[in-house]
Amino acid sequence: MVARVIPVSKFDLVLFGATGDLARRKIWPGLFHRFVAGQFDSDSRILGVSRSELTNDEFRDRLREAISVNGDDKAKLLDQFLSLVSYTSIDAKGERGWDVLAEAVRTDSVRAFYLSVAPNFFGPIARRLRNYGIATDESRIVVEKPFGHDLASAKALNAELRECFDEHQIYRIDHYLGKETVQNLMALRFANSLFEPLWNASHIEHVQITVSESLSVEGRGEYYDQSGAMRDMVQNHLMQLLCLTAMEPPSKFKPNAVRDEKVKVIEALEPVDARDIARGQYRASKEHASYLDHAGDPKSRTESFIAMKVNVANWRWAKTPFYLRTGKCLRARTSEIAVYFRNPPHMIFPGIDTPMGNILVIRLQPDEGMTLHTTIKDPGPGGMRLTEASLDMTFADSLAQDEIVQDAYERLIMDVIRGDQTLFMRGDEVEAAWAWVDPIINGWKDRNEKPQPYDSGSSGPEDALLLMHRDGRRWRPIGA
Numbered sequence: 001m002v003a004r005v006i007p008v009s010k011f012d013l014v015l016f017g018a019t020g021d022l023a024r025r026k027i028w029p030g031l032f033h034r035f036v037a038g039q040f041d042s043d044s045r046i047l048g049v050s051r052s053e054l055t056n057d058e059f060r061d062r063l064r065e066a067i068s069v070n071g072d073d074k075a076k077l078l079d080q081f082l083s084l085v086s087y088t089s090i091d092a093k094g095e096r097g098w099d100v101l102a103e104a105v106r107t108d109s110v111r112a113f114y115l116s117v118a119p120n121f122f123g124p125i126a127r128r129l130r131n132y133g134i135a136t137d138e139s140r141i142v143v144e145k146p147f148g149h150d151l152a153s154a155k156a157l158n159a160e161l162r163e164c165f166d167e168h169q170i171y172r173i174d175h176y177l178g179k180e181t182v183q184n185l186m187a188l189r190f191a192n193s194l195f196e197p198l199w200n201a202s203h204i205e206h207v208q209i210t211v212s213e214s215l216s217v218e219g220r221g222e223y224y225d226q227s228g229a230m231r232d233m234v235q236n237h238l239m240q241l242l243c244l245t246a247m248e249p250p251s252k253f254k255p256n257a258v259r260d261e262k263v264k265v266i267e268a269l270e271p272v273d274a275r276d277i278a279r280g281q282y283r284a285s286k287e288h289a290s291y292l293d294h295a296g297d298p299k300s301r302t303e304s305f306i307a308m309k310v311n312v313a314n315w316r317w318a319k320t321p322f323y324l325r326t327g328k329c330l331r332a333r334t335s336e337i338a339v340y341f342r343n344p345p346h347m348i349f350p351g352i353d354t355p356m357g358n359i360l361v362i363r364l365q366p367d368e369g370m371t372l373h374t375t376i377k378d379p380g381p382g383g384m385r386l387t388e389a390s391l392d393m394t395f396a397d398s399l400a401q402d403e404i405v406q407d408a409y410e411r412l413i414m415d416v417i418r419g420d421q422t423l424f425m426r427g428d429e430v431e432a433a434w435a436w437v438d439p440i441i442n443g444w445k446d447r448n449e450k451p452q453p454y455d456s457g458s459s460g461p462e463d464a465l466l467l468m469h470r471d472g473r474r475w476r477p478i479g480a
Contacts, residue, residue: 017116018048059087123160178408221294278463280305282329285456332479335364
């Protein structure tokens with residue numbers, strides 16, 4: 001299969017925080033890959049902006065170190081890519097450098113401003129983009145998470161951005177939504193008559209959403225301790241996966257139609273009972289210090305793990321729970337959505353009371369793909385014996401390799417240039433998520449709850465297992 005690359009319009013992309021870690025690891029290599037793929041050409045310009053005093057040549061030398069290439073052909077392409085890049089030093093909260101940036105951007109191209117900076121810079125940068133005439137009514141602004149620390153701060157950030165930009169110009173990026181498998185979840189549901197008639201409480205017994213990481217928070221423990229797993233992962237990444245799994249079919253595949261249905265899911269979430277939540281902190285091991293050591297606070301009550309049972313109060317999902325689980329220092333790095341279908345109402349095979357069941361596993365990482373677990377006859381003589389067989393589709397084996405390796409940031413940045421907001425969070429969506437999350441976090445504070453310790457390299461604390469056992473269920477093994 002030959003990958004189809006759709007070129008984008010001529011653009012000026014201004015990247016604030018151009019010398020930062022995220023830009024170095026993800027954004028600059030991603031832009032280069034899209035250039036190599038032919039998605040944009042020499043008509044476009046990329047302007048790096050940060051506080052550091054650098055010349056264009058000094059900045060381009062830094063990019064050469066950040067973007068790895070193999071072979072003379074790629075090296076020539078890198079030279080061509082870097083010829084599109086320039087650099088400007090700016091004081092984000094002052095006035096230095098803004099007049100230079102105003103002179104650099106063109107009037108005949110799409111203007112996009114990527115704010116790869118801390119949230120406290122969003123407002124000052126947005127205001128200066130307007131005040132200096134750099135941003136127009138057609139410009140686009142991209143902001144990274146964390147988008148607020150709670151509902152009040154999210155509302156304040158939204159208000160700051162909306163002073164200078166309309167909602168249709170604001171792109172709140174969550175890289176999870178750029179993953180190929182996440183988007184394939186919508187295609188699976190809404191383009192296949194095999195699944196959509198079954199995608200409801202009558203046929204689905206429960207859903208498990210797991211995002212586990214094997215790494216610790218070493219090196220960023222003090223930062224992580226201000227958020228924890230609930231704010232860092234559940235409020236955004238897992239919430240997005242839940243919405244895409246549970247949402248109603250939109251009337252059209254249009255940005256606002258899709259996002260309307262996601263907001264409805266969040267607004268339908270029931271409050272979570274304290275007994276339906278398990279929180280944990282990883283202990284020290286041979287490989288890792290403890291969470292408390294990494295956080296630098298021996299009395300920290302911030303969770304590095306959380307599991308919870310969530311109910312969506314609508315007709316489609318009544319009495320079908322969603323189990324969410326995420327954490328650090330777990331057995332393996334994996335992200336997946338496991339949809340457990342109900343067993344047949346009557347088992348006709350003698351001696352078999354409970355079939356193995358059908359499970360659709362949608363893998364986000366590390367190997368993107370889908371697996372449908374089915375029950376078949378065990379081959380051979382000796383009567384009717386049942387066994388499990390899996391129908392597996394690993395995207396790397398089925399689709400064009402260059403599209404599989406495409407990073408989520410690459411796809412999302414090109415969507416910004418196209419003006420497609422489908423995979424970006426809307427302001428009311430962010431606020432609705434915080435409105436659901438805040439009472440849960442405040443409840444922990446009011447009860448002065450302490451997370452349960454768990455072993456590094458495990459599946460999390462025992463309370464997470466008990467949460468499932470009370471319902472007569474089990475978690476899928478992490479990394480299975």
